[in-house]
Amino acid sequence: MLLYDSKLAPNPRRVRIFLAEKGIVVPTVQVDIARGESREPSFLARNPLGGTPVLELDDGTHLAESVAICRYFEETQPEPPLMGTDARDRALVEMWQRRMELELFRWVTGCFQNTHAFFAGRIEQVPAYGEVCRKTARDRLAWLDGELAGRPFVAGERYTIADVTALVAVDFGRVVDVRIAPEQKHLMRWYEAVSSRPSAKA
Amino acid sequence: MLLYDSKLAPNPRRVRIFLAEKGIVVPTVQVDIARGESREPSFLARNPLGGTPVLELDDGTHLAESVAICRYFEETQPEPPLMGTDARDRALVEMWQRRMELELFRWVTGCFQNTHAFFAGRIEQVPAYGEVCRKTARDRLAWLDGELAGRPFVAGERYTIADVTALVAVDFGRVVDVRIAPEQKHLMRWYEAVSSRPSAKA
Secondary structure (H helix, E strand, C coil), rough: CEEEEEEHHHHHHHHHHHHHHHHHCCCCCCCCCCCCHHHHHHHHHCCCCCCCCEEECCCCCCCCEEEHHHHHHHCCCCCCCCCCCCHHHHHHHHHHHHHHHHHHHHHHHHHHHCCCCHHEECCCCCCHHHHHHHHHHHHHHCCCCCCHHHHHHHHHHHCHHHHHHHHHHHHHHHHCCCCCCCCCHHHHHHHHHHHCCCHHHH | EEEEEEECCHHHHHHHHHHHHHHCCCCCECCCCCCHCCCCCCHHCCCCCCCCEEEECCCCCCCEHHHHHHHHHHHHCCCCCCCCCCCCHHHHHHHHHHHHHHHHHHHHHHHHHHCHHHCCCCCCCHHHHHHHHHHHHHHHHHHHHHHHHHEEEEEECCCCCCHHHHHHHHHHHHHHHCCCCCCHHHHHHHHHHHHCCHHHHH
């Protein structure tokens, strides 16, 4: 087994945090996105879409998509559960994971892709859309602050993959000036809690 | 149990097709998005993000996000499996489901949201970004055609939730002039196969 990782990108960090929470160590190789390594033919043979992370299984299967890789490890090492414990809980965790992905992470990365110099010349940027993303990401942080008023973690009483996605989104948000506001006390309390876990350093 | 459904929107259709494939019948109420019913306080109490579908469980829990609702039914009625059969297969299905969602469905809906009259005045539209979405969606259909050269369904030998998402994306794509090209013969063969299943009428 071999994990193709990229230290600077947000999606691979989701897998690294997930693995750290599980206590799983996987042999890892770094893919230098800035130098274009993920667009080279040898890498595209592993993932034709050119994204990291990619997990190479021992049978030669290549698994891309961070959440799909997390699902593989959740199935092969269920403890501690990070994706739910029964039908209702698994569905609720998936709901919150998707909300963190589609309602927070997506807007942060959409802002980065459409406004940041890193992507200039790599993709067709639309700065006006990047601004819509930035505003929406800030709105979603305010919404999440209200949600966290009633519970310790994003999906309930337990730390889950939804917290992983939200943490990575909040940390990556700094790059595009999307930050927790001082008055968002529930969100700040949650952020301090999840950031102080050893897995956050992954 | 009660499913809040919207006949005209693509996300609820994903759940309806999934349920039809499982042979599950759920009491359903229609939410009229065009008339703004999903933005009324009574509906926002069920899903503060205002999206459909929402599944109300008998204990009063509200489950939003179409894939999370599908996950609930996959767990409670595993046959026929639509989200994988073992750790590796579940991860591969999730990879393809996410690819269909993030690499196809997202671009189609992004084009619709940023160019279509339905969203004028409802959200801040950026037409130039809508055009990027349209072009990317067409590129992704060409990529998917190549992928389908080697297997009958999106995730392999078996019909899965990845086919549901792809079918809904392709059908919704017509609204924004994203269509399978005549030379995309593998994609067309797949489309004809999944469209002729009874579930496609859901």
